[in-house]
Structure formats: structure tokens, C-alpha cells
Amino acid sequence: MKQKKQSLGWVSEYSEWLAQFDSATLLSKMLDLCESSAIYIVDKNQQVLYWGDGMEKLTGLRQENTVGKPCLAEFTLAEADDNQEQSIKLSQANGDKITLKKVSQILFDRLGAFAGGIAVLTEALAPATFVPKVLATAKQNFHGILSRSPTMHDVFQIIQNAAETEATVLVRGESGSGKELVAKAIHTLSARRNAPFLAINCAALSSNLLESELFGHVRGAFTGAIKDHSGLFQRANGGTLFLDEVAEMPMELQAKLLRVLQERNYIPVGGNRTIEVDVRIVAATHRSLREEVKNGQFREDLMYRLRVVPIFLPPLRERREDISLLIWHFISQHNDQRVRIIEKIDPQAMRLLLDYAWPGNVRELHNVVEYAFAVGRGSTLRLSELPPEFREPRIVGIQKQSAKRNPALDTEDEAAAIRQALEQNHGRAGLAANVLGMSRATFWRKRKALGL
Ligand SMILES: Nc1ncnc2c1ncn2[C@@H]1O[C@H](COP(=O)(O)OP(=O)(O)OP(=O)(O)O)[C@@H](O)[C@H]1O
Numbered sequence: 469m470k471q472k473k474q475s476l477g478w479v480s481e482y483s484e485w486l487a488q489f490d491s492a493t494l495l496s497k498m499l500d501l502c503e504s505s506a507i508y509i510v511d512k513n514q515q516v517l518y519w520g521d522g523m524e525k526l527t528g529l530r531q532e533n534t535v536g537k538p539c540l541a542e543f544t545l546a547e548a549d550d551n552q553e554q555s556i557k558l559s560q561a562n563g564d565k566i567t568l569k570k571v572s573q574i575l576f577d578r579l580g581a582f583a584g585g586i587a588v589l590t591e592a593l594a595p596a597t598f599v600p601k602v603l604a605t606a607k608q609n610f611h612g613i614l615s616r617s618p619t620m621h622d623v624f625q626i627i628q629n630a631a632e633t634e635a636t637v638l639v640r641g642e643s644g645s646g647k648e649l650v651a652k653a654i655h656t657l658s659a660r661r662n663a664p665f666l667a668i669n670c671a672a673l674s675s676n677l678l679e680s681e682l683f684g685h686v687r688g689a690f691t692g693a694i695k696d697h698s699g700l701f702q703r704a705n706g707g708t709l710f711l712d713e714v715a716e717m718p719m720e721l722q723a724k725l726l727r728v729l730q731e732r733n734y735i736p737v738g739g740n741r742t743i744e745v746d747v748r749i750v751a752a753t754h755r756s757l758r759e760e761v762k763n764g765q766f767r768e769d770l771m772y773r774l775r776v777v778p779i780f781l782p783p784l785r786e787r788r789e790d791i792s793l794l795i796w797h798f799i800s801q802h803n804d805q806r807v808r809i810i811e812k813i814d815p816q817a818m819r820l821l822l823d824y825a826w827p828g829n830v831r832e833l834h835n836v837v838e839y840a841f842a843v844g845r846g847s848t849l850r851l852s853e854l855p856p857e858f859r860e861p862r863i864v865g866i867q868k869q870s871a872k873r874n875p876a877l878d879t880e881d882e883a884a885a886i887r888q889a890l891e892q893n894h895g896r897a898g899l900a901a902n903v904l905g906m907s908r909a910t911f912w913r914k915r916k917a918l919g920l
Pocket residue numbers: 612613614615641642643644645646647648649650712794830831834
């Protein structure tokens with residue numbers, strides 16, 4: 469605090485200017501100015517001398533019941549509190565507990581003895597206290613893969629079991645559905661966890677570049693190859709290599725990949741010496757490799773080598789119970805940056821989010837949350853803060869149809885979501901309704917209909 473005063477120019481002109489006024493006038497002017505802030509003053513005996521309007525509002529305790537009386541234990545000030553920030557918990561008249569931040573300045577008399585102090589209270593901005601959210605429980609967070617869908621829980625089990633073996637894994641799922649997260653989880657859970665995890669997207673590079681990236685090249689292998697370059701296989705030695713979009717790999721490279729999987733060695737581009745490697749492959753694709761084989765685009769022998777353990781990741785629209793979980797997860801991450809704190813989602817906006825088909829899956833959902841943080845302000849995520857495609861009824865309608873909703877599944881999902889929201893908000897229906905973006909009335913009606 470003292471440092472700040474200096475850097476703001478705590479200059480002699482200012483001291484001279486202050487010296488013109490008596491301290492009582494100054495203090496009362498300052499307090500008038502801050503009337504709406506939660507400020508209070510206690511004397512050395514902890515008796516309340518001043519209790520601002522803001523204190524009444526924040527704590528529900530009236531001036532007539534506080535001023536001239538000893539303060540409650542939470543509000544006492546001691547020498548050690550000087551310039552300190554503390555967190556205090558307070559029960560409100562309605563029984564709700566709130567957490568407040570208390571910052572105080574202690575005053576000393578002319579002889580240097582403790583003479584009481586001034587404190588300011590503000591609502592603590594800790595999202596954990598203020599944001600009612602459906603946050604993932606430990607069971608719903610599998611190495612950063614969040615889900616409460618039973619299908620995904622089966623996937624978690626397969627990952628866990630497969631990780632303990634050396635088997636090659638093929639993950640199939642739409643773009644943005646979390647295939648790379650699965651590959652990372654397998655690596656982290658395997659005996660290879662302390663060796664590198666490297667990833668490459670086979671669709672992103674030309675055939676020559678991909679070959680050189682994967683297998684490396686020797687100096688002079690082609691124009692521009694001015695020195696030896698070690699490939700990903702060599703750099704991932706002892707670890708795991710994630711081959712994303714493996715179905716896009718050109719045929720000639722498929723043969724080379726098959727050889728590494730079978731022989732555990734390869735020859736770098738332009739080289740004549742085989743290099744031995746010990747790398748576990750986790751591959752991923754959004755296509756059916758079987759179809760690609762049928763179409764003559766993918767080697768059948770390689771397909772069998774890759775899909776020793778096939779894992780299918782369902783798209784987000786088929787695990788709708790994850791939508792609100794993931795929305796609140798990403799909101800909570802952004803809240804931590806303190807630029808904006810979202811505590812609620814407008815019910816209409818939530819309805820659209822739940823009904824959307826999410827062609828870009830979790831990545832798209834994250835982008836939507838990011839968009840809302842970029843374009844909006846305030847504690848409620850509003851309809852107007854969703855990207856334009858959500859506000860065009862025609863498009864959302866089409867997506868709704870293409871999502872082919874199963875009404876029975878919806879009911880189950882809804883019941884599970886309501887149960888969880890109630891559980892996590894300790895049975896407080898108002899907060900649980902907020903979390904799910906429903907009005908209290910709708911929430912009540914749905915609970916009744918679902919027998920909850
Ligand atoms: N279940 C999940 N829980 C939390 N975050 C997730 C989940 N699924 C995906 N994500 C996040 O979504 C983004 C996309 O995930 P990821 O890159 O793993 O998808 P992908 O299927 O490999 O996509 P692509 O095929 O387009 O490369 C990442 O930021 C990832 O952290």
C-alpha cells in the first residue's frame with residue numbers, strides 16, 4: 469500500500485493541501501462519498517462508531533443495532549489487521565452464508581497506541597463460493613476428460629485397461645470430440661508416462677513432409693536437407709506417438725508405418741541405416757477405416773495392426789448430459805481470469821445450448837463460451853452473447869432435426885441433470901434451477917413430472 473502511494477506521486481504539494489483541513493472534516497467528506505460502500509469504523513474497545521449504508525445492505529444489520537454497540541466477532545479489528553485482507557463468513561437473514569473480503573486500516577493515537585480502525589467489506593470474488601455450477605466430480609473427470617455419460621464411463625474403463633498394456637489403440641470420433649485427450653490419458657496411465665508424448669496430424673502435411681516429420685531424413689536427402697533431421701519416431705522413443713487423422717495418410721507412407729509396427733525399425737528418408745525404435749502408437753480418425761479399406765484408400769493389414777484396441781468416442785450431441793457440465797467447466801476456467809464472472813445462464817440461452825447439434829463437439833462448445841466472455845459483460849450469460857448461428861432460428865431448427873433426439877433419452881438425461889444440480893447445490897432448488905438455466909417454475913414442474 470505504502471509503495472503504491474509513492475508510485476502515485478505522494479508529493480509534498482498533496483501533504484500541504486491536506487494540512488489545510490482538520491481530520492474530522494476530511495474523514496466525514498470521505499465517508500459521505502463512500503456512503504454506498506460497505507465501510508465501518510470501530511474504536512479501540514471494538515465499539516462500532518460508524519456503520520455505512522453499504523454495511524446495512526451487505527450484512528442486513530441496521531445502524532441502530534450496531535452503532536454505539538460492541539461489534540460482532542467477525543468485525544473486530546486488531547493491530548495485526550493493519551492493511552490486511554481477510555476472508556470472513558457471514559450468515560444472512562435468510563440463512564444463506566456469504567463470504568466477504570475484509571480489508572482494514574488500523575489507526576494509532578498520538579502516543580502510538582492502538583486506537584481502532586476502518587474496514588471495507590466487499591463480496592469475495594471466489595467463483596467456488598459464488599458460482600452455483602455443475603462441476604465435475606472426481607468420478608466425472610478422467611484425466612481431464614469430463615463426462616457424466618455412462619458410455620463415456622465405459623470408455624474410461626477401456627482407456628484404463630488398455631493403458632496398462634502395450635497394445636496399439638485406434639480412437640474413432642468426430643472432430644473436437646476429445647481424441648487427443650484420450651491419447652494423452654493412455655500415455656499418462658501407461659508405464660511410458662515419463663517418456664515423451666508427441667502428436668502429429670497426418671492430414672496437415674504433404675506426403676513428403678509427413679514422411680520426413682515421422683521418420684526424419686539424412687543430410688542431402690533432398691534439396692534443402694542441409695543437416696540430419698530426427699523424426700518423431702526417434703524423438704518419441706520410449707514414449708507414445710499420437711497419429712491424428714491417420715486415414716488421410718498416403719498409401720506409400722502406410723507401408724512404412726506398417727513396417728515400424730511390425731519390425732520396430734525404419735530407415736530415415738535418404739538414409740541406408742535402420743533405426744530401432746520402441747514407440748507406442750495411438751492413432752485417431754473421424755472416418756471408418758473399414759470404409760476406407762473398402763474404397764481402396766487404406767491398407768487392410770495396417771487397419772488390423774492399428775485397431776488392436778478400438779475406442780469409439782460418441783459425439784457431444786449423443787451425450788447431452790455433458791453439455792451443461794462442460795459449459796460450466798469452461799465458464800469456471802474463464803471466471804478464474806477475473807475479467808468477467810458468469811454466475812448464471814439465461815434460460816433461453818441454455819435451452820439453445822442444450823438443443824444445439826454441436827458439429828464441432830467439445831472444441832466448438834469451448835469456443836462458444838470463449839465468445840460469450842469476449843463479447844458480453846455481467847454475471848449472466850445472455851442469448852445475445854451466443855454466436856450468430858444460435859440466434860438464427862432456421863439454422864438451429866435444422867441442427868435440431870439432424871441431432872435426431874430420442875425423447876426417452878432426453879427424459880433420462882434431464883432427470884440425471886436435475887438430480888446432480890440439486891445434489892451439488894445442497895438441495896437448494898433456486899440455485900439448481902439457475903445452473904440448468906430453468907425458471908423456478910419450470911424446474912418445479914419438471915421435478916414433479918419426473919417424480920424427483
Ligand atoms: N470430455 C472433455 N472434457 C474436457 N475437455 C474436452 C473434452 N473433450 C474435448 N475437450 C477439449 O476440446 C478440445 C478438442 O479436443 P481434442 O483436441 O482432444 O479433440 P480431437 O477429437 O482430437 O479433435 P481433432 O480430431 O479435430 O483433432 C480440446 O481443447 C480438449 O481439451
